[in-house]
Amino acid sequence: MSAGLFALLDDVAALARLAAASVDDLGAAAGRATAKAAGVVIDDTAVTPQYVHGITADRELPIIKRIAIGSLRNKIVFILPAALLLSQFAPWALTPILMLGATYLCYEGAEKVFGRLLGHAAHDTPAAAEGPDAERFMVTGAIRTDFILSAEIMVIALNEVADQSFWPRLIILLIVAVVITAAVYGVVAGIVKMDDVGLSLTQRSSGLAKKIGRGLVAGMPKLLSFLSVVGTAAMLWVGGHILLVGTHTLGWHAPYGLVHHAEEYVHHVGGVGGVLAWLVNTAASAVIGLIVGALVVGIVSVLPFGKKKSHA
Numbered sequence: 389m390s391a392g393l394f395a396l397l398d399d400v401a402a403l404a405r406l407a408a409a410s411v412d413d414l415g416a417a418a419g420r421a422t423a424k425a426a427g428v429v430i431d432d433t434a435v436t437p438q439y440v441h442g443i444t445a446d447r448e449l450p451i452i453k454r455i456a457i458g459s460l461r462n463k464i465v466f467i468l469p470a471a472l473l474l475s476q477f478a479p480w481a482l483t484p485i486l487m488l489g490a491t492y493l494c495y496e497g498a499e500k501v502f503g504r505l506l507g508h509a510a511h512d513t514p515a516a517a518e519g520p521d522a523e524r525f526m527v528t529g530a531i532r533t534d535f536i537l538s539a540e541i542m543v544i545a546l547n548e549v550a551d552q553s554f555w556p557r558l559i560i561l562l563i564v565a566v567v568i569t570a571a572v573y574g575v576v577a578g579i580v581k582m583d584d585v586g587l588s589l590t591q592r593s594s595g596l597a598k599k600i601g602r603g604l605v606a607g608m609p610k611l612l613s614f615l616s617v618v619g620t621a622a623m624l625w626v627g628g629h630i631l632l633v634g635t636h637t638l639g640w641h642a643p644y645g646l647v648h649h650a651e652e653y654v655h656h657v658g659g660v661g662g663v664l665a666w667l668v669n670t671a672a673s674a675v676i677g678l679i680v681g682a683l684v685v686g687i688v689s690v691l692p693f694g695k696k697k698s699h700a
Contacts, residue, residue: 448580451527456573458531462538463565471539471546472558483637486543489536490630491680495688496533497623498681504620533623540630541568579615583608625670628677647672 474481545564549557586604589597636644647669654664 447523449577451523452573452577452580454527455530455534456569458527459534459538459573460565460569462531462535463542463569464562467535467539467542468558468561468565471542472554472561475546475550476554482543483634486539486630487634489539490627490634490677491684493533493536493623493627494631494677494681495684496681497620497627498678498685500620500623501678502682502685537626538565540626579608580612582611621674624677624681625674626677628673628675628680629669631680632673632676643676 471482474485542561542565545561546557549560552560582604586601586608589601590605592598592601632644632647635641650668650672651665654668655661657664
């Protein structure tokens with residue numbers, strides 16, 4: 389009987405070790421998948437602050453919270469089940485669907501660029517001060533843009549763990565969804581509230597604290613304006629990059645080959661080759677995004693709902 393008990397305890401210990409190893413493997417795989425999507429995460433972080441730029445301080449965090457909840461819902465309720473089902477039964481459909489989303493991202497970015505050039509950019513964010521309906525419209529737009537970026541993040545993460553079976557893949561992608569959403573909107577919340585931190589520091593007795601506080605108060609509007617520009621550019625280069633890679637995957641290799649050749653040309657420059665190669669790819673992707681976005685803006689502008697939107 390004691391021998392049977394010890395055998396059972398050995399089996400339990402073996403199962404515990406196996407479970408611990410599985411948890412470690414899942415954690416490592418989730419870390420790799422998250423790191424792989426880091427580029428789009430940075431873009432997502434740059435895009436979001438423009439939606440709270442120009443609104444009152446007491447509404448910044450509530451709006452970010454609503455966008456963060458919408459982002460998590462995008463990833464877990466819509467994108468994750470669809471991506472898992474498609475990867476399981478129709479993996480060929482992932483690229484075209486992602487390219488459709490990228491086209492919308494290019495349209496959003498190009499529309500903002502033309503709005504700035506035509507002097508309409510001032511209508512983008514202050515509309516949030518007009519009331520709950522305008523704020524709801526802005527949050528909806530932010531969540532819609534986040535949907536495309538979240539889809540790109542989740543598909544990149546999915547590709548990284550494609551060798552896993554279904555349940556480990558599901559657990560890893562859930563971890564990635566929660567971690568990335570918390571990271572992006574935690575950073576965004578920190579950025580938009582830094583001016584309040586600065587204001588608090590200006591009321592301290594310490595001269596150094598007052599100096600830092602005044603610097604934060606003076607610098608944060610400029611930082612938010614800069615992030616708004618970076619966010620618009622990010623829409624274009626992320627959307628353009630998805631289209632560039634997608635056309636290559638679907639068999640049209642010329643655009644990707646041209647960009648890849650330009651990357652290789654500068655990659656051998658001593659010390660800065662890697663940075664130059666990234667800049668070439670990013671610039672090419674942004675140009676592609678702007679061209680595609682401009683075409684879509686032109687098409688939308690002649691459609692009935694596009695004319696109505698322009699008139700509004």
